Amino acid sequence: MIKTVSTTPYADQKPGTSGLRKKVPEFQQPNYAENFIQSIFDSLEGYQGKTLVIGGDGRYYNREVIQKAIKMAAANGFGKVMVGKGGILSTPAASNIIRKYKAFGGIILSASHNPGGPTEDFGIKYNIGNGGPAPEKITDAIYERSKVIDSYKISDFPDINLDRIAREDVGGMIVSVIDPVEDYAALMEELFDFGAIRNLISLGFRLNFDAMSAVTGPYAKEIFEIRLGAPDGSVRNFLPLPDFGGHHPDPNLVHCKELYDEMMSDDAPDFGAASDGDGDRNLIIGKGIYVTPSDSLAILAANANLAPGYSHGIAGIARSMPTSGAADRVAEKRGVGIYETPTGWKFFGNLLDAGMATICGEESSGTGSNHVREKDGLWAVLLWLNILAVRGESVIDIVTQHWATYGRNYYSRHDYEGVDTNAANGLITALREKLPTLPGTKYGDLTVAAADDFAYHDPVDKSVSQHQGIRIMFEGGSRVVFRLSGTGTTGATLRVYIERYEPDSTRHNIETQEALADLIAAAQAVADIKGHTGRDAPTVIT
CATH class of the missing domain: 3.30.310.50 (Alpha-D-phosphohexomutase, C-terminal domain)
Structure with a gap:
C-alpha cells in the first residue's frame, strides 16, 4: 500500500558540493530525510520502472534511511532497487554499479570524511545515470522543491533484510541486495596488473593500508590480502563501524598520524596508504616520504600508461582550481589537455564523458579516472602499486625523479x-x-x-x-x-x-x-x- 504523507518544508536543505550534510539529530527530525528524498524524486523525470542504486558508508543512521529510501522508491514508481549488503557501498563502488547495470541513478548516504555517530554527521547525495554527482541544475531544482514540498509518498511494507544477498519483489518493485565488493574488485582487476603487484608483494614488499574503520575495509581486505596476497594484517581497521571507532575518517597527516609515524620510522613498510569514510579519498606515504595529493595526481598521470587500463595513454588531465599546478607540467610535456575546474567532483563529469580528460584530481586527497564518475581511494592506491611493481623503484625515488623532470x-x-x-x-x-x-x-x-x-x-x-x-x-x-x-x-x-x-x-x-x-x-x-x-x-x- 502506498501512503501519501503530509509534511512541511525545512528551509535548510540546500545541497553543498557533495549533497546535503547535517548532524544526525537534524536528519532525525520528523520527515526531514523523507522531505529531501522526495524532493530528489520530484526533480527527476523518466525514472518510472527504472533502477535506483542505494548504498552508504555504514555510518550511524545509514540503515534507517536506506529503509526509508527503498520504500519511497517503490511508492514513486521505480522498478528496481539495488542495495549493497549491510547497506554498504563505497562511493566509487556505487558509481560503478550505476554505470555497469545502467541504472537511472543512485542515492548515496554518506558525509564522506566527516565523523560519524549519534551526534555526528550524516549526508544524502544523488548521483545521475553516468555514475557522477548530480550537476548544479539538478541540485538547484532539488533545493527549490524542498522549500515548498507539502507531501511525500512511501510504501507500507516490512523492512528489507539488508544482511543477506537476495532478490525479492516488494510493493511492486524488485529489491536486489548485492555483494558490495565483487563488481568493484572485478573492475580493478581489469584496470591493473594484479600479477605484477602479486609478484612484488611475494618478493617481500610490505604495505600497510588503514581503512579507518570505514567503508573501504571489506574492499581492501578482499583486494590487498586475498587477491594480491599481502600478509594478514596488512589492512588494519577493516571493519566498518557506525562511529568509525570514534575516529575522524579523514586520510590526512593529522588523523593518520600513527600511520605517518610508522612510515617515517627506521623499520617502515615500503608503502603506506589510507582511505576515508566513504572510500573516495586517499593518503599516500612512502618509506620516509609523504606524497601530497597534488604531487600524487601528477605522478599518477605521468605513469598511468604502466597500467593495462591506461596503456594507450591519457586524453587529458583535470584538476580542481586549488590543486597545485604540478599536473599542468605533466600535461604540457606529454602534449595532452589540462583543465582547471571548481572544487567538486561533479565538474569533472562532463570532461570525462566527452573523452577530454582521463585522470582527475583534487588537492583534498581525491584522485580518479574515467573508470567511474567519482574519485576513488583504492583506485589511486592500486595505480601506485602498479607503478611501483613495474618500475621496481621506491616511492621516494619515483617522487624525486618526478621533481627533477618537471620541477x-x-x-x-x-x-x-x-x-x-x-x-x-x-x-x-x-x-x-x-x-x-x-x-x-x-x-x-x-x-x-x-x-x-x-x-x-x-x-x-x-x-x-x-x-x-x-x-x-x-x-x-x-x-x-x-x-x-x-x-x-x-x-x-x-x-x-x-x-x-x-x-x-x-x-x-x-x-x-x-x-x-x-x-x-x-x-x-x-x-x-x-x-x-x-x-x-x-x-x-x-
Missing part, C-alpha cells in the same frame, strides 16, 4: 575549521571588494601580479560557475587561494592554499612550510585572517 610545486593547505560563518563570509567579501586594487601591491618581497574570483566556463555544456575561490597570483608564479569549504556541518571552514613552483632541483629538499613562509605571511596580511576570525593559526595544516 617541484611546494604546496600546503591551511584549514581554519569551525569559524563563525558571518566572520568567514565577511573575510571573503572584504577580499572580493579589494581585488581590483591588489595588482602591484607588495607583501615583503612578493608583488601581486593578478587577483581574481575564479569563474569556470565548462567547455562541454558552456555553463558558467561563478565565485569559486579567490586567487592571488604573485610575480614568479607563486599564488595563494582562499575559499570556503562546502563539506562541513558546523560553522565555516576557511581553506587557504599556498603554492610556489621551484624548477631548480638543488632547492627541492627544503621543508615545505619554510619554503612557503613568505607566502603564508602574505596570505595572513592580504586577508587579515586574524582580524576577521580571531584565529592566530590554522586548525589543520596539510
Whole structure:
C-alpha cells in the first residue's frame, strides 16, 4: 500500500558540493530525510520502472534511511532497487554499479570524511545515470522543491533484510541486495596488473593500508590480502563501524598520524596508504616520504600508461582550481589537455564523458579516472602499486625523479575549521571588494601580479560557475587561494592554499612550510585572517 504523507518544508536543505550534510539529530527530525528524498524524486523525470542504486558508508543512521529510501522508491514508481549488503557501498563502488547495470541513478548516504555517530554527521547525495554527482541544475531544482514540498509518498511494507544477498519483489518493485565488493574488485582487476603487484608483494614488499574503520575495509581486505596476497594484517581497521571507532575518517597527516609515524620510522613498510569514510579519498606515504595529493595526481598521470587500463595513454588531465599546478607540467610535456575546474567532483563529469580528460584530481586527497564518475581511494592506491611493481623503484625515488623532470610545486593547505560563518563570509567579501586594487601591491618581497574570483566556463555544456575561490597570483608564479569549504556541518571552514613552483632541483629538499613562509605571511596580511576570525593559526595544516 502506498501512503501519501503530509509534511512541511525545512528551509535548510540546500545541497553543498557533495549533497546535503547535517548532524544526525537534524536528519532525525520528523520527515526531514523523507522531505529531501522526495524532493530528489520530484526533480527527476523518466525514472518510472527504472533502477535506483542505494548504498552508504555504514555510518550511524545509514540503515534507517536506506529503509526509508527503498520504500519511497517503490511508492514513486521505480522498478528496481539495488542495495549493497549491510547497506554498504563505497562511493566509487556505487558509481560503478550505476554505470555497469545502467541504472537511472543512485542515492548515496554518506558525509564522506566527516565523523560519524549519534551526534555526528550524516549526508544524502544523488548521483545521475553516468555514475557522477548530480550537476548544479539538478541540485538547484532539488533545493527549490524542498522549500515548498507539502507531501511525500512511501510504501507500507516490512523492512528489507539488508544482511543477506537476495532478490525479492516488494510493493511492486524488485529489491536486489548485492555483494558490495565483487563488481568493484572485478573492475580493478581489469584496470591493473594484479600479477605484477602479486609478484612484488611475494618478493617481500610490505604495505600497510588503514581503512579507518570505514567503508573501504571489506574492499581492501578482499583486494590487498586475498587477491594480491599481502600478509594478514596488512589492512588494519577493516571493519566498518557506525562511529568509525570514534575516529575522524579523514586520510590526512593529522588523523593518520600513527600511520605517518610508522612510515617515517627506521623499520617502515615500503608503502603506506589510507582511505576515508566513504572510500573516495586517499593518503599516500612512502618509506620516509609523504606524497601530497597534488604531487600524487601528477605522478599518477605521468605513469598511468604502466597500467593495462591506461596503456594507450591519457586524453587529458583535470584538476580542481586549488590543486597545485604540478599536473599542468605533466600535461604540457606529454602534449595532452589540462583543465582547471571548481572544487567538486561533479565538474569533472562532463570532461570525462566527452573523452577530454582521463585522470582527475583534487588537492583534498581525491584522485580518479574515467573508470567511474567519482574519485576513488583504492583506485589511486592500486595505480601506485602498479607503478611501483613495474618500475621496481621506491616511492621516494619515483617522487624525486618526478621533481627533477618537471620541477617541484611546494604546496600546503591551511584549514581554519569551525569559524563563525558571518566572520568567514565577511573575510571573503572584504577580499572580493579589494581585488581590483591588489595588482602591484607588495607583501615583503612578493608583488601581486593578478587577483581574481575564479569563474569556470565548462567547455562541454558552456555553463558558467561563478565565485569559486579567490586567487592571488604573485610575480614568479607563486599564488595563494582562499575559499570556503562546502563539506562541513558546523560553522565555516576557511581553506587557504599556498603554492610556489621551484624548477631548480638543488632547492627541492627544503621543508615545505619554510619554503612557503613568505607566502603564508602574505596570505595572513592580504586577508587579515586574524582580524576577521580571531584565529592566530590554522586548525589543520596539510
